[in-house]
Amino acid sequence: MTTKNIITPRKLAGFMELMPSKQVLLDGMKRKIEKIYSSAGFMPLDTPVLELGEILFAKSGGSIDKEVYAFKRGDSEICMRYDLTVPLARFVAMNSDNLTFPFKRFQIGKVFRGEKAQKGRFREFIQCDADIIGLDELPIVADAECLYLVDEIFKAFNLKILNRVSNRNILFGYCEELNLKEKTSDILIVLDKLDKIGGENVLKCLSDLGIEVEKGEKLLAITSKKGDFEDVISSIENLSQNETFQKGVNELKELSSYINAYGIDKNNITLDLSIIRGHNYYTGTVFEAIIPSHPEFGTVAGGGRYDNLAEYFTDKKLPGVGLSIGLTRLFDLLDQNNMLPEFNETNATLEIIPLGDTLTDCIRLQSYFSKEIKCQVNYSARSFKSKMKEANKKGVPYIIVVGENEVQSQQFALKNMTTGQQNLLSKEECLEKLKNI
Amino acid sequence: MTTKNIITPRKLAGFMELMPSKQVLLDGMKRKIEKIYSSAGFMPLDTPVLELGEILFAKSGGSIDKEVYAFKRGDSEICMRYDLTVPLARFVAMNSDNLTFPFKRFQIGKVFRGEKAQKGRFREFIQCDADIIGLDELPIVADAECLYLVDEIFKAFNLKILNRVSNRNILFGYCEELNLKEKTSDILIVLDKLDKIGGENVLKCLSDLGIEVEKGEKLLAITSKKGDFEDVISSIENLSQNETFQKGVNELKELSSYINAYGIDKNNITLDLSIIRGHNYYTGTVFEAIIPSHPEFGTVAGGGRYDNLAEYFTDKKLPGVGLSIGLTRLFDLLDQNNMLPEFNETNATLEIIPLGDTLTDCIRLQSYFSKEIKCQVNYSARSFKSKMKEANKKGVPYIIVVGENEVQSQQFALKNMTTGQQNLLSKEECLEKLKNI
Numbered sequence: 001m002t003t004k005n006i007i008t009p010r011k012l013a014g015f016m017e018l019m020p021s022k023q024v025l026l027d028g029m030k031r032k033i034e035k036i037y038s039s040a041g042f043m044p045l046d047t048p049v050l051e052l053g054e055i056l057f058a059k060s061g062g063s064i065d066k067e068v069y070a071f072k073r074g075d076s077e078i079c080m081r082y083d084l085t086v087p088l089a090r091f092v093a094m095n096s097d098n099l100t101f102p103f104k105r106f107q108i109g110k111v112f113r114g115e116k117a118q119k120g121r122f123r124e125f126i127q128c129d130a131d132i133i134g135l136d137e138l139p140i141v142a143d144a145e146c147l148y149l150v151d152e153i154f155k156a157f158n159l160k161i162l163n164r165v166s167n168r169n170i171l172f173g174y175c176e177e178l179n180l181k182e183k184t185s186d187i188l189i190v191l192d193k194l195d196k197i198g199g200e201n202v203l204k205c206l207s208d209l210g211i212e213v214e215k216g217e218k219l220l221a222i223t224s225k226k227g228d229f230e231d232v233i234s235s236i237e238n239l240s241q242n243e244t245f246q247k248g249v250n251e252l253k254e255l256s257s258y259i260n261a262y263g264i265d266k267n268n269i270t271l272d273l274s275i276i277r278g279h280n281y282y283t284g285t286v287f288e289a290i291i292p293s294h295p296e297f298g299t300v301a302g303g304g305r306y307d308n309l310a311e312y313f314t315d316k317k318l319p320g321v322g323l324s325i326g327l328t329r330l331f332d333l334l335d336q337n338n339m340l341p342e343f344n345e346t347n348a349t350l351e352i353i354p355l356g357d358t359l360t361d362c363i364r365l366q367s368y369f370s371k372e373i374k375c376q377v378n379y380s381a382r383s384f385k386s387k388m389k390e391a392n393k394k395g396v397p398y399i400i401v402v403g404e405n406e407v408q409s410q411q412f413a414l415k416n417m418t419t420g421q422q423n424l425l426s427k428e429e430c431l432e433k434l435k436n437i
Numbered sequence: 438m439t440t441k442n443i444i445t446p447r448k449l450a451g452f453m454e455l456m457p458s459k460q461v462l463l464d465g466m467k468r469k470i471e472k473i474y475s476s477a478g479f480m481p482l483d484t485p486v487l488e489l490g491e492i493l494f495a496k497s498g499g500s501i502d503k504e505v506y507a508f509k510r511g512d513s514e515i516c517m518r519y520d521l522t523v524p525l526a527r528f529v530a531m532n533s534d535n536l537t538f539p540f541k542r543f544q545i546g547k548v549f550r551g552e553k554a555q556k557g558r559f560r561e562f563i564q565c566d567a568d569i570i571g572l573d574e575l576p577i578v579a580d581a582e583c584l585y586l587v588d589e590i591f592k593a594f595n596l597k598i599l600n601r602v603s604n605r606n607i608l609f610g611y612c613e614e615l616n617l618k619e620k621t622s623d624i625l626i627v628l629d630k631l632d633k634i635g636g637e638n639v640l641k642c643l644s645d646l647g648i649e650v651e652k653g654e655k656l657l658a659i660t661s662k663k664g665d666f667e668d669v670i671s672s673i674e675n676l677s678q679n680e681t682f683q684k685g686v687n688e689l690k691e692l693s694s695y696i697n698a699y700g701i702d703k704n705n706i707t708l709d710l711s712i713i714r715g716h717n718y719y720t721g722t723v724f725e726a727i728i729p730s731h732p733e734f735g736t737v738a739g740g741g742r743y744d745n746l747a748e749y750f751t752d753k754k755l756p757g758v759g760l761s762i763g764l765t766r767l768f769d770l771l772d773q774n775n776m777l778p779e780f781n782e783t784n785a786t787l788e789i790i791p792l793g794d795t796l797t798d799c800i801r802l803q804s805y806f807s808k809e810i811k812c813q814v815n816y817s818a819r820s821f822k823s824k825m826k827e828a829n830k831k832g833v834p835y836i837i838v839v840g841e842n843e844v845q846s847q848q849f850a851l852k853n854m855t856t857g858q859q860n861l862l863s864k865e866e867c868l869e870k871l872k873n874i
Contacts, residue, residue, distance in 0.1 A: 021480070038811055141816045
């Protein structure tokens with residue numbers, strides 16, 4: 001006889017792996033997102049997990065970020081995707097002749113980043129993206145549609161959010177107005193930190209950039225504006241006649257009218273000029289949603305408008321707007337805070353327990369019930385008593401015990417495991433009852 | 438102005454990437470499988486795409502198969518999973534104290550194999566696995582449940598299959614009976630080729646193994662048995678009193694009674710002793726389903742019983758039985774043979790087309806309809822005429838054109854794009870009609 005080497009089973013650090021009773025809940029959230037994206041006419045896309053390094057890093061001339069999982073295979077440098085946006089750009093550029101624009105696609109899939117493992121950071125995580133890509137032009141109503149999707153999704157999750165919206169053209173134009181155009185991107189980096197470091201420190205950082213005190217205060221003042229769309233817009237619209245600034249104002253006005261038309265609850269959305277978002281490619285609308293009861297969760301959904309999705313892959317102009325939800329992190333936070341709905345471990349509404357030699361009869365029943373409800377037979381070789389104990393422990397909501405009598409009479413005592421109540425019913429009556437739970 | 442380098446967009450060879458109109462169909466098939474697994478009480482599992490090399494290749498002492506995508510990260514050899522079975526073994530071994538046995542899990546996910554690219558072979562493909570794992574013991578009814586799942590899934594796909602079932606103990610025991618025990622695995626490799634190379638060549642190969650002609654003919658004769666379970670069983674059960682052989686006979690008898698209880702159509706399932714399956718770890722029931730109208734598709738679902746799932750990770754005995762469907766390949770075959778159902782490119786049941794300055798009114802309607810049906814507004818800046826053309830081209834089943842009159846009257850001409858018929862209806866009446874399609 002050979003002796004086997006037993007290897008201690010372990011998984012890689014930084015990778016989420018849920019017990020099935022939790023996985024059911026994550027899958028449910030995924031399905032809700034999918035349904036909402038589909039309902040608004042978005043179509044699914046599933047790009048490969050692996051892409052060529054030269055494609056994923058076209059922007060940086062092929063130099064691969066060290067956080068990305070990359071490896072050589074033959075002559076090719078192959079990478080695991082780190083987001084769903086570059087693959088979308090590649091797909092649209094490859095297939096633009098066969099797509100109808102605006103092209104509305106969603107993709108729910110895993111992306112990979114080999115970051116340092118730490119609490120709340122995952123190296124593999126599910127992104128739920130929806131984007132709308134236009135050819136040459138894309139109206140502002142598309143931006144409103146993204147805000148609508150965010151609102152619908154969190155309503156479906158029963159989570160109250162605040163979606164904070166801005167338009168980058170406001171600050172772009174205002175920097176021009178103040179003759180600070182060449183410093184715009186440094187200024188935005190500083191202003192983006194307002195929430196974290198506070199106004200005093202923002203002023204200090206702006207001064208470190210060589211910006212006069214008076215201009216710094218003006219920048220801080222405008223960035224601090226937040227509240228109702230109409231109020232904020234009317235309080236800033238005369239601050240500058242700069243063209244970019246006025247473009248921002250007009251886009252916000254238009255956006256605001258569509259937000260109303262979509263029926264987004266005014267309590268769930270706000271204009272907040274401190275929202276900037278890190279990504280350099282955003283060029284207009286930007287937004288970040290938080291859960292006000294748990295600000296420590298940070299941004300739970302975000303996105304914005306970009307001028308040109310696929311500039312590294314095609315000469316066609318493809319403006320777009322999109323949103324992204326990091327589901328793995330969101331799920332982890334909800335789980336830690338006991339904000340996930342309760343659920344049964346077994347995934348079965350009904351468990352059938354054989355008593356005596358009735359297994360084949362139980363299976364007949366299972367195949368009858370399974371057509372419409374979740375049903376399983378406990379066919380383990382353990383004793384009847386331990387099966388009853390297990391059903392309790394697993395939290396099965398309903399059971400039927402099938403012995404010789406039940407087989408003869410075709411009447412089954414359907415037991416509600418929560419209340420202990422039993423009803424003697426035919427299988428048709430059982431199904432009718434369980435279908436309506 | 439900087440000039441950008443345009444990189445020709447391309448994806449890796451051997452990776453499936455569907456247009457969204459096809460992706461919808463693939464997603465639909467995935468959802469059906471998920472529903473059937475869930476209905477029988479299976480719970481979802483989602484293991485990471487990446488695993489440690491020492492775990493995936495525990496069996497071969499850590500030596501990594503060259504087809505597997507592997508790379509170094511720090512001190513670790515990391516691999517992309519090449520199946521869903523080893524990760525399941527790792528998971529069950531790690532969590533066995535917190536699971537209720539029999540543990541019924543399903544996993545639908547991508548696996549990766551860097552094989553030579555060729556038609557019909559994919560380097561990334563979706564596997565749809567369901568397994569039932571027992572602790573110490575697992576009754577034969579579990580094997581029947583797997584056959585039931587296969588049958589239900591292909592019924593849901595509207596595809597007529599033939600599931601060919603055998604039990605390896607028959608040939609194991611028969612080799613013993615013929616005093617060929619030490620040559621069993623070589624013999625099985627030869628007999629497994631019967632379908633491909635035919636009886637004459639099987640006899641030749643057996644003779645090459647040094648097996649006497651008479652014994653070779655006996656092996657060929659038993660392997661060629663196929664048909665109704667009862668008929669085949671009664672034609673072989675007296676061939677040997679060998680213990681393993683009789684174990685196989687008894688397991689097949691028991692399996693047959695459960696197959697009847699599950700109500701699997703007799704035309705969809707057959708006992709076929711030529712089914713052996715390549716994997717060494719199968720120890721009892723084995724099965725392979727084909728589509729008889731398209732034998733060239735090969736095996737579209739397969740699986741079997743194994744004695745010990747996680748022998749490299751734990752001393753616990755964990756017998757199991759499972760099935761696997763290679764969805765990517767199946768989808769590709771169905772697609773090539775025009776066996777996929779038809780579908781609209783837009784994913785929307787209703788498209789709303791603004792005429793004049795009615796966009797916000799259209800959005801109000803969209804947000805009303807989207808709660809219950811798939812609906813989108815064509816808000817592109819193109820002309821009304823080209824929007825009408827697009828709706829036709831995209832194959833949207835219903836449209837509403839919304840001009841000033843419609844906004845005033847709140848009566849909308851719901852146009853069936855297939856028949857050309859129009860009905861003047863309120864939005865409530867439109868929804869009622871579209872909901873019932």
